[in-house]
Amino acid sequence: MFVLVNLKAYPCDPVAVAEAAAEVNDTTDAEIAIAPQAAHLPAVAETGVETWAQHVSPVEHGSHTGSALAEAAADAGATGTLLNHSENRLKLADVDGSLDAAERVGFDTCVCANNPDQVAAAAALGPDSVAVEPPELIGTGTPVSKADPDIVSDAVEAAAAVDEDVDVYCGAGISTGEDLVAARELGADGVLLASGVAKADDPAAALEDLVEPL
Numbered sequence: 001m002f003v004l005v006n007l008k009a010y011p012c013d014p015v016a017v018a019e020a021a022a023e024v025n026d027t028t029d030a031e032i033a034i035a036p037q038a039a040h041l042p043a044v045a046e047t048g049v050e051t052w053a054q055h056v057s058p059v060e061h062g063s064h065t066g067s068a069l070a071e072a073a074a075d076a077g078a079t080g081t082l083l084n085h086s087e088n089r090l091k092l093a094d095v096d097g098s099l100d101a102a103e104r105v106g107f108d109t110c111v112c113a114n115n116p117d118q119v120a121a122a123a124a125l126g127p128d129s130v131a132v133e134p135p136e137l138i139g140t141g142t143p144v145s146k147a148d149p150d151i152v153s154d155a156v157e158a159a160a161a162v163d164e165d166v167d168v169y170c171g172a173g174i175s176t177g178e179d180l181v182a183a184r185e186l187g188a189d190g191v192l193l194a195s196g197v198a199k200a201d202d203p204a205a206a207l208e209d210l211v212e213p214l
Contacts, residue, residue, distance in 0.1 A: 002031045003031065003210065004082070005035065005207075006192060014036040017203045017204075018047040028212075030210075033049065033051065034050070034051055034052065035052040041053065041076035041078050042077050044077070045076065052080040053078045055088055056068050056069070056070040056083070056098050056102055058097025070105045071104070073107075074107070078107070081109055083102075083112065084113070085112045095122070099126065099127055108128045110129040110192070111129075114135055115155075116155045116157070123159040124162050129166060130155070132171065132172075138171070138194075140173050143170075143174050145186055149186055152168075167189035168187070171193065175206070177209055177211065177214075196210070
């Protein structure tokens with residue numbers, strides 16, 4: 001099962017988290033990827049763990065001050081990118097443009113969405129995956145699989161109705177192995193989480209607990 005750990009801008013040690021993820025990957029059936037800050041992409045990639053950008057902008061080379069160029073992220077070692085996280089929302093046209101940018105460099109892509117209707121709209125743009133994350137649950141430690149499991153199962157159905165090749169990840173409040181199992185039982189192909197690992201006193205132990213049921 002795919003596990004994408006978004007480190008956001010938390011004051012954790014991204015390399016230590018990545019090294020822990022690489023070790024867990026070697027000893028379990030989990031596939032853990034890390035999405036650090038852009039400046040930390042090279043160091044995280046050097047650990048050998050799958051490394052994702054937190055965002056790429058819908059731009060090409062040129063006069064785009066402050067933009068996150070997909071080619072720069074790829075050069076730094078990233079192989080995938082998140083898009084449209086609830087903390088960095090994009091217009092639909094910009095999501096499409098960012099997907100084009102990611103495709104130029106061969107990135108895996110995950111578009112975040114608030115609800116099943118948005119999941120369907122995101123899936124229609126052709127990403128590799130979509131993540132359903134009700135924003136009110138992000139960072140709470142209360143997983144959507146417990147708060148409103150129908151959101152997850154409905155999101156899986158919504159994506160499949162548009163494109164059966166688009167994977168669906170469950171986000172918001174994921175922090176334990178029980179949460180991961182619940183997401184899988186609801187039809188999710190993976191999970192997206194952040195604070196459950198990035199803010200943990202022992203990120204390595206948090207990762208081990210998360211994937212232990214696998």
